Amino acid sequence: MILIKDKWTFKLNLSKYIIVFILVALMIFSGILSPAFLKPRNILNIFWQTSYVGIIAIGITFVMIAGGIDLSVGSMVALLGALAIQSVNKFGDSALSVFLSILLTYGLGILLGFGTGLLTTKGKIPAFVTTLGGMAIYRSLVLNFANGGVYMTISRKYSDIGMKFVLGLPLPMIVFIAYAIVAYILLDKTKFGRHVYAVGANETAALYSAIKVDMVRTLTYVVSGVSVATSAVLLSSMMSSVSSSSTGNGFELDAIAAAVIGGTSLSGGKGSVFGTFFGALILGVINNMLVMLNVAVYLQGMVKGLIIIAAVLLQNLRKE
């Protein structure tokens, strides 16, 4: 009996870890084709480059498990990044000013997440519509205040954050990993996390179990807002600028793709931070590999698409 049970959990784990195998296989494959790929420096770069979308993808995982979707994250990165930069410019180049600006950015991120949540739950507007609206509104605000141009800061204190190395590792990478661990605990080890799954799997059942469905849903958008704020601070400080027209473009699709590659269901109830973390890394490895292998410009989309489909297909085959 015990034997059978062990075998069963092993099998479950295997299907969970298959995404790690896919990642490793991709890396070995790229390493064979281009030895420079496996340089430690490049691996760090991949982590670094993935972190911005990766952090957002972790937030979106909460939203998607609870049965929602957030399309506004890309524009929100630009909006929050612009806010951070403008406040640093206003408050001056000091540690306190940077701290205040970041606080403000998180404040707006939480507020916007909360607003989206309320509109979706209390206003009964489908999340797709609320966040599609948000995507248009945030982008248009960013464009309007910059007149279509670029928000820039010359604050050294602020731009040092995004370029910082701690113990030889880029700060965005450290934040990404730490963020994933905290999110994992929140989703897998707390009551809130269990409620998120319950709401997404079966709303009626969740209601009968006295779960505050609307509250849980709303909070998932707040988590998404916090993730976007984190990403926005890291990205805008690294570039010391936010382009009102291009910063964050397409982040929403990459983040959703990372979550889905990691096994998050588009219809809610299923998913994990673990999966999303590696899903995001797979996307990062693909992007890096395209450059490393100098894949022909027009074929890059095809290569990317094929690998994504194959990654999800492999996981599905494993499950059966």
Add this chain to the structure above:
Amino acid sequence: MRKFLVFLVLAIVVLSFAAKIRVGVAIPAADHGWTGGMVWWAQYAIKQYQNDPDVEFYLVTAKEPSEQIAQVQALMAKGIDALVINPYESAPLTPICVQAFRQGIFTVIVDRGINSEEYNCYIAGDNYMYGYLAGKYIAEKLKGKGNIVVIRGIPCSIDDERVQAFKDAISLYPDLKIIAEQPGYWSREKAFEVMQTLLTKFGTIDAVWTGDDDMLHGVLLALKQAGRDKNMVLVGGACEKNMVKMIMDGHPLIGVNFTYPPNMISTAINLAVMALRKQDLNGFYQRGIPRKIILATETVTKENAKDYYFPESVF
């Protein structure tokens, strides 16, 4: 007496209304630095006419071809005498531009051509020279020998033409090699990422050409971060203001820039007004406005940079 006054006022209103030139300006919304620049320059040109009661402008920006078609239809319904348009895409916008032309609206096509000859005037930048001059500069600067990285924009026909011209220019030098050609999608972040990756792959890179200055900003950041911002020739393009400022201040790696001016929209707006006022171009023996104008790609160096520096512009 009162009747006469009323008549006079009416007459003035009618006359001024009849004489008023109405110009519709339709351009894509800002989706990267350069298009942002075009929106800014369109607003700038329109502002130059603000004290001129005889001209009226309607400026619209579109996020996709279908939206732009709808906007042009709305402009035509409202009634315009001239249409200045930077088509979002050639094929879908062709019919509506042709329709405007056939209705007698003075139609100025800016930069992206349409698949028809039915328009009044076409004005565009020179994509070929934009790539060619960058290639020639790098080749001469490297004395015909070295490894070049090309970070191009969004893969499309305009970008293809520039990259091809760049390759034509360096093909005269057999010892010049393009070791990587990757898209940076005209975005700082993307170019930063690509450059970061290429720096780990290649130990020596002698020159980098990016399709525009936004991407060169990203490249500069990657170089600085990797501590390799020396002994390299960097060339961007399109004269983004901060890049022009760097050249003006004598940047050690960036010594040159080439125009692909977003203010061609301002010129186009002026051309439309001049055409409706039956004005001619100075120095031309012919009447009216030329039908096709290709603007020269101008070379910007430390010496003349101040003429190309527009600090109040967004690009």
